[in-house]
Amino acid sequence: MFFVDILEFEGLGNRSYLSGGPRSAVVIDPPRDIDQVIAAAARRGVRIAFVAETHVHNDYVTGGLELARVTGARYLVPAAAHVSFARTPVADGDTVTVDEGLVLRALATPGHTPHHTSYVLTEDGRGVAAFTGGSLLIGTVGRPDLVEPRLTEQLARAQHASAHRLADELDDEVPVLPTHGFGSFCSSSPAEGDATTIGQERATNDALVLDVDTFVAQILAGLDDVPAYYTHMGPANAAGPAPVDLTPPGRADAEEIASRLAAGEWVVDLRSSMAFAEGHVAGSFNFEGEGKLATYLAWLIPWGKPVTLLADTPEQITDAQRELTRVGIDRPAAAATGDPGTWVRAGEQLASFLRARFADLADARERGDDVVVLDVRRDSERAGGFIDGSVHIPIHELHGRIGEVPAGTVWVHCAAGMRAAIAASLLDAAGRDVVAIDDGFDAATEAGLILTRPDGTD
Known part of the structure; x- marks a missing residue:
């Protein structure tokens, strides 16, 4: 049998x-x-x-x-x-x-x-x-x-x-x-x-x-x-790929994390988008360990760039390390777990930004706030309809095109929230004021936001 x-x-x-x-x-x-x-x-x-x-x-x-x-x-x-x-x-x-x-x-x-x-x-x-x-x-x-x-x-x-x-x-x-x-x-x-x-x-x-x-x-x-x-x-x-080494990476303290950021390396926070928005190391990027970590990190990172991983627990580091080896990111340069407050040097503060729903965006527009709406979905998704007046830069192009995002507070969205969280972290690391929209795109019309299509129809 x-x-x-x-x-x-x-x-x-x-x-x-x-x-x-x-x-x-x-x-x-x-x-x-x-x-x-x-x-x-x-x-x-x-x-x-x-x-x-x-x-x-x-x-x-x-x-x-x-x-x-x-x-x-x-x-x-x-x-x-x-x-x-x-x-x-x-x-x-x-x-x-x-x-x-x-x-x-x-x-x-x-x-x-x-x-x-x-x-x-x-x-x-x-x-x-x-x-x-x-x-x-x-x-x-x-x-x-x-x-x-x-x-x-x-x-x-x-x-x-x-x-x-x-x-x-x-x-x-x-x-x-x-x-x-x-x-x-x-x-x-x-x-x-x-x-x-x-x-x-x-x-x-x-x-x-x-x-x-x-x-x-x-x-x-x-x-x-x-x-x-x-x-x-x-x-x-x-x-012919080499064998993988899944032994734990070395532990990074606050000084090493700061040093790696200063050297232009990537520091990747694996925690939930909610936890990251509430407090994170300035300059770090948020790729949730529970999301499509390997796909999007490997897609966005300059190939060969050293990666330091931050997470709540050692188990999250282990899981992420295993997943990343599947796409050729073989060894984290270092890792840190536990209280995010210990990831920054004495006297320094964690950075943060706001999260919102499409209804909040509609309210902000109604108030006349200085709002930039950034759509990070793929071209094929945007073809089905987009928020009137929004700027479009697909998530995988954003890191190299942040300078194209207009001035103002950036409200960033995707189809469900995961890519918006990544994009918000990239914008925040670049010093932009950002609001991450954690909402399904269907909620945009429910909130009264006007959708249009590339051909101008709505």
Whole structure:
């Protein structure tokens, strides 16, 4: 009897899988921090016989090479992928026996990358699971624009063909188990739900419902911004990532924190946006540990810039350190926990700023206050409507464009509050008077604020 265990990584919107039988198993698209994969195998009492990559990943650093080295597993990597390390190259139709009666078959599914490969697990010759990586996702497909702009349309067409190949070769009841699509920016559009089958996708997925030309036009029109750190992930994975060091970073006192800030390093406060607004080290940035920490910190930070982490507890530092290694931010320069008052030197005060709702913004405008409304959502979000008179700078561009924000008190908002909190911390660190709007964007109209669209309609 086979099993499939899901390893979920909500911060990046990805999954890895441990699958096999009573004695041995295969790991699909493992994370950088392999200890949890090894622990999952130990709980099952199975040997990791194979580690399989669906593609050279663009959104996170893989742990596949190190996991194969530590466990002695064969490392299966698509033959067409250009990598600098020894591996077992797999081509379309290749098979390996995972356990008695369990065979893993490689299925070429180009589109997300030119070499993308899905894997079908069969039990006694019957397909029982499809590990689709960045090919067929839940209700969508992996985006085709991460490799080379000139290949984007070609890869979009390949995605359509690959989705049809999976649907044609597999029975309706076969579970579709993708790596991306749970909030990952590798997904070409937002995915809904957390489980699906070939039959469900056959009935609802645009790649399987629309003709190729309509599908390609739609997918190309819907592509959004690519996180900046993606440019570093592919090369790191192709070169062969080094093992991670998850030992605790050195403890920073107030003098060291001040020194690191003065040197232009990043000091990142992992506490809640509410706690940060109430009191924080001046010049520090707020990336909540409970939010999409790795995605947004890696997206915004100048690559290679040292990071000092601040948090309520050592456990929060540990969790953040683990998550950041998945995107190549390997070692915090230092860390501090506990009372924020101890993070500043004697005689210095913590900084603070206000938080508000859209109703408060409406009141401020009604009073005639000197208000600058800053929208930090992505272009695609703003296209659906924006507050009349607002300034637009997407969050991932703000750090380099703060000088473009008009004078006055900046009321900053996003769609739900998380990105607004990051943006408010960036503005506060730059010396601006700021109010962070912690509210859902739907509340803007409820508060009486006028929404317009890029075409001027409302």
